[in-house]
Amino acid sequence: MNGTTPAEALRRWFRQHGRRLPWRDDPAPYRVLVSEFMLQQTTVAAVIPHFHRWMENFPDTASLAAAPEAAVLKQWEGLGYYSRARNLHRAAIAIEKRHSGKIPRTLPELRALPGIGPYTASAIAAFAFDQTVPVLDANIIRVTARLFDFRENISTSSARAFLEGAAASLLPEKNGMRHTSALMDVGATICKAGEPDCPRCPLRHFCRAKNPATIPFKPAKKALVHLTDWRAICIQKNHIHLIQSNGPQWKGLWLLPPAEPVAKPLGTLKYAITRHRVTLHTVSAHPPKNATPFPLDRLPAMPTPHRKALAAALK
Ligand code: SF4
Numbered sequence: 001m002n003g004t005t006p007a008e009a010l011r012r013w014f015r016q017h018g019r020r021l022p023w024r025d026d027p028a029p030y031r032v033l034v035s036e037f038m039l040q041q042t043t044v045a046a047v048i049p050h051f052h053r054w055m056e057n058f059p060d061t062a063s064l065a066a067a068p069e070a071a072v073l074k075q076w077e078g079l080g081y082y083s084r085a086r087n088l089h090r091a092a093i094a095i096e097k098r099h100s101g102k103i104p105r106t107l108p109e110l111r112a113l114p115g116i117g118p119y120t121a122s123a124i125a126a127f128a129f130d131q132t133v134p135v136l137d138a139n140i141i142r143v144t145a146r147l148f149d150f151r152e153n154i155s156t157s158s159a160r161a162f163l164e165g166a167a168a169s170l171l172p173e174k175n176g177m178r179h180t181s182a183l184m185d186v187g188a189t190i191c192k193a194g195e196p197d198c199p200r201c202p203l204r205h206f207c208r209a210k211n212p213a214t215i216p217f218k219p220a221k222k223a224l225v226h227l228t229d230w231r232a233i234c235i236q237k238n239h240i241h242l243i244q245s246n247g248p249q250w251k252g253l254w255l256l257p258p259a260e261p262v263a264k265p266l267g268t269l270k271y272a273i274t275r276h277r278v279t280l281h282t283v284s285a286h287p288p289k290n291a292t293p294f295p296l297d298r299l300p301a302m303p304t305p306h307r308k309a310l311a312a313a314l315k
Pocket residue numbers: 143146147190191192196197198201202203204205207208209212
C-alpha cells in the first residue's frame with residue numbers, strides 16, 4: 001500500500017509526481033491570488049504565459065491597485081471573461097485600503113473581497129497560507145466523488161455539503177498546500193474526466209468507485225445556441241474606429257461597431273462563448289458617430305474575437 005491514509009499516499013506521490021507551477025514554486029499570497037483569478041475558467045497551460053507577463057507589469061497589489069482599469073483590461077487580453085480582471089483590480093484596491101496591502105488570511109476576510117467566492121477563498125487559504133481547508137475545484141470534486149463512490153447529481157447543495165465533508169475527512173493535520181496540490185494533480189493527470197488511469201493512482205487502495213467513468217454525475221447540459229454577428233471594420237488614416245461596450249458582455253472593452261449584413265462579408269470567424277456558438281462576419285464601412293478612433297499600432301483592450309477579426313481584415 002502507498003500509505004496508511006489517503007493523505008499519506010498523496011504526500012508520497014506528490015514528492016515525485018507533483019506539477020511544477022509558477023505560483024507553487026513561489027507561493028507568495030499575491031501570486032496565488034492572481035493565479036486563482038486567472039484559473040477560474042481558464043486552463044493551467046493557457047494561464048502560465050499570461051501569469052508571467054502579469055507579474056512583470058503588476059508585481060504587487062500596490063501597482064495593480066494604482067493602475068487605470070483600461071491598463072488592467074489590456075493586460076488581461078487573451079484570457080477572456082473580463083469580469084475576473086475587473087474583480088481582481090477591485091480586490092487589489094480593497095486589499096490596499098482595508099488590509100494595508102497585505103492579503104488577509106481568514107476565509108471570512110477573503111470572502112469579503114470582490115470576486116472571491118467560497119472556492120477561491122479556500123484555494124488562497126490552502127495555497128498561500130498552507131491552511132488545511134477543503135478546496136473543491138472540478139478536479140478535486142471528481143476525485144472525491146469517485147473515492148466515495150458518490151453517484152448523485154453533484155450540482156445540488158446537499159451534494160456539495162457531502163463532498164465538502166468527504167474532502168475534509170481526507171485532510172492531514174498540516175501542509176494544506178501540499179495535500180490540496182496533490183489531490184488536484186491526481187485529478188488533472190490520472191483521475192481524469194472519462195476513463196481514469198486507476199493502476200497509476202496513489203489512492204487506488206482507498207477508492208470505492210465501481211464504475212468511475214460515470215462519476216461525477218452531472219445533469220445534461222443546455223442545448224447550444226447558434227448566433228450570427230455582423231461587425232464593421234472602419235479604418236481611416238491608419239486609425240480603427242471602435243465603440244466601448246457598456247456590458248454586460250465585455251463591459252469596458254472596445255468592440256468593432258455593429259454592421260448591417262451584406263451579401264459578401266469581408267471576413268468570417270467562429271468562436272464559442274459559454275453555450276453560444278457565434279459566427280462573426282465583418283464588413284468594410286464608414287465609422288458611426290459614436291465611435292472613437294485608435295491608432296492601429298496602439299489598440300485598446302479588445303475581446304479576442306474582435307481583435308482577431310480586425311487582424312484578419314488588415315492582412
Ligand atoms: S482509483 Fe481510479 S477512480 Fe479512484 S481516485 Fe484513483 S484514478 Fe480515480
